[in-house]
Amino acid sequence: MRICVLLQGMLIFGMILQSNAQSSVISFLLHRIDSWQVRSDGFYYEGMFTSFRYYAAFPHRPKQDNNIFFTAITCYTLRQVRAELPDSLQPVADSILLRAQHAYAFYQKPQHPLTYNFWPVDPPEVFPNSFLLKPFRYINALSDDADDASMIWLAMHPPDSVMKAYHAYLTEYANTMHHQIRNTYKKYKHLPFYNTWFGEKMPVDVDFCVLCNVLTLLYSYHISFNRYDSASMKWLEDMLQERKYILDAAYISPHYARPPVLIYHAARLWHIAHPEWMKPYIKQLQMDAIRCLQHTNCAMDSIILYTSLMRLGTKPEVMMQIDANRVEEIEQQSCAIFFEAGFYAMLRNPFKRWFTPLSFIKYYFSSPAYVDALLLEYIMTYKFSGN
Template sequence: METTEILLKIREIQKNADKKFFNQGIFPSYRQNILTRRKIADDNIFFSASILYILDSYTHLYNEKELKIYSDIKKEVTQNFDFYTNKPNRNSFNFWRKENGKHFPNGPVFSKLAKFKLPDDIDTTSLIQLCKKPPYKYALKTKQAIPNHANTVKLKIKNGHKSLQHLKAYSTWFGNNMPIEFDVCVLSNLFLWINEYNFDLNQHDLDSLKLLETTICESLYFKSPFHSSPEYPNASIILYHLARLIAKTNYLNKYRSKLVGDIIKLKNQTKDAFQLLILNSSLSKLGIYTNNANTNELMPNLSNHWWFTAGLLSIYGNSIIQKIAPWSIFHFRFVCPALNLSLLLENKLIAVPNLKTK
C-alpha cells in the first residue's frame, strides 16, 4: 500500500464514521476490556489529535494530491477541538467532552458515575496545541497552570517507580484532587509542546526531564512498562515516544545511543509485526535505517492493535492495588484503526528499505 492510498484510507475512515457515535471529523476509536470482550465506540479527541500531529509532521514529503487529502482531514479534525475544553483560564483540553455523561461514552456503568469523570490532561492538551498552534500568550496560560499539579506541590505521588517518587515532575492530570501520576509518554508529548514554544525551564520541567533521563539510563520501561507509562504500558510504544522527542528536540540528545541500543534489543526479541513497525520507525527517527515493515503481514490485523490504555487502578497508591494494577483485566484498551494507518504511513515515509540496522 503506497502513501497516497494510505492517506485516502485514513480520510475514508474519517468520512464514514458513524454519526450516531462520533461527531463529524472525529476518527472512530474503541475501548475494550478482555473480560467483557465488548467493543465500545469511544468519542474522544485524543486519537484525532494524535493522528493529526503525525500527519502534520510530514507535509513536506506529500505530493499535491496528498496535501489536498491532508488539508481535508485537518479541517474536519480542528473544528472539534473546542468541544473538549471549558477552562479558558488555562486553555487545557480533556480526553472526552466535558458535558455530563460524556465520560466513558456509550458505557452502561462508568458513564453514569461522576467519580469516573476525568480532569483535563497535559497529554491531550499538548497534542491539540501542537496541532492548533495557538499564539504564545495562549500557550503561556497553560504553561503557567501546569506546575500547580506537579508532584509535591499539593499532593505526592504514591505509585509508579519508587526511585522516581522524589522528583517534582509533572503529573498527567490537571485535577486538584486527582492523585499524581507520572507517565513517560505523556511527558514526552509535553516536551514536544514546550520545545515548540521555547518556554524557559523551571524546576518542575528540569525534574520531569530528569525522570525521562533516569527512565532511559535505567531502562525502566523493560522493568515495568506499566509503572513507566500507565497510559501507554507497552515498551515499544514508550520507546517510540522517547525516540520522537529526541528526534525533534535537543532535550535528551546525549541519551540517543542508549535509546537506540534499547530499541534494537527489543526489536531483536519481538516477532509482532505492529511492534516491529513502531520500533523500525523509532530507529529511523534516530537516523538508524532498517527494512520497511512487512505490510502484507501487518495489514490483516492492523486495526486491532491498541495504542492507549485506561487503567482503572493506576492512580492508587495502596501496595496491594499497585501489584494488581498492571493486570490487563483492570484496563480498557483503546484501538483506533486510523491511528495505526498513520503509523504505517509514517513508516513508509521515513524508513529506508533494504538497509540492515547497524
C-alpha cells in the same frame, strides 16, 4: 560497456517502479485516513476518527469510544509528515486537519480554555457505551489531562502566546503543588515533575510517555524552561539510564505500558529536539529497539520500532514492506494497541504495583485511522531518512 549500460538502466527502472509503488501506498494510506474521518455530528463529532475500547479481560468484544485522543495524535502525525507529501496530496492532509478542529471544542470546558479532556465534557462521559458505568458519569468524570491537551495543541499548532499560558498552567498542577505523588519510586516523591492530571481532587500521576509528549510540545515552541521542566527531564533521564522503559514499563507508564510504545515516544522526543540529556542513552535505545523487534510478532509494534530506529539515527538491516493489501490486516490485529486505561494507575503504593498486571481492571484502546497514520509516518520517515 553495453552490459554496464543495460544494468544501469535496469537499476534506474527498478528505482522508478519502487518510487511509483511507494507513492501509490502513500496516497492510498492518506485517502484511507480521510475515509475514517467522521463527516457529521453524532456519537462522534464531525472531524473525529473512530476508535475502539477493549476490556482487557474480554478483548474480543470491542465497543466504540468517542475519545478525542486518537483524533489528536492522528492529526499531529499528519501535520508532521505534511510538508514531505507530494504536492497533490497536501490539500487532502490540510482538509483532514481543518475538519478535526471542529471536534476539539467538545472536549474543553469554557472555564478551562487551556486544557482538554479525554471524553466529551457537556454532558461529561465516562466509558461511553458502557451500560454499567453510565450512571456514574457525573460523579466520576475525569479531570482534564496533560496528555490530551499537549497532543491537541501539537495537532493545532496555536500561537506562542497560548503555549506560554499553557506552560504556566502546567506548573500549577506539578507534583507537590497540591498533593505529593504516592505511586512512583520513593526517591522521586519530592521531585516537582509535571502531573498527568489537571485536577486538585485527582491523585498525582507520572507517566513516561505523557512527559515525553509534554516536552515534545514545549521543545517545539522553544519555551524557556523552569524547575518543573528540569524535574520532568530528570525523572525521564533516570528512567532511561536505569532502562525502566524496558524493565518496568507498565509501572512508569500506566497509560501506555508497553516497551515498544515507550521507545517510540522517546525516539520522537529525540527527533524533535535532540536534547543534550538524552544523548548518553541513544545507543542503548537503539539496541533495545532492535531486541524488541526480534521478539515481536505484532506489525504495529514493528512499524513504530522501525520508525524509532530511523529517528534514533540507525539503519535497520531489514525493513517491513507495506502494500495496500496488507493495511487492513495490520489495522485489525488484536495487538494494535497504543494506549490503555487502568484503574490501577490511580492507586497508591503498594496497591498500584500489585494490581498493574491484572487484566480485569484495564481497558485497551485502538484506532484504525491512527494505525494508518503510523504506517504513513513509517514510509515517509524511511523515504526521507537517507536509508
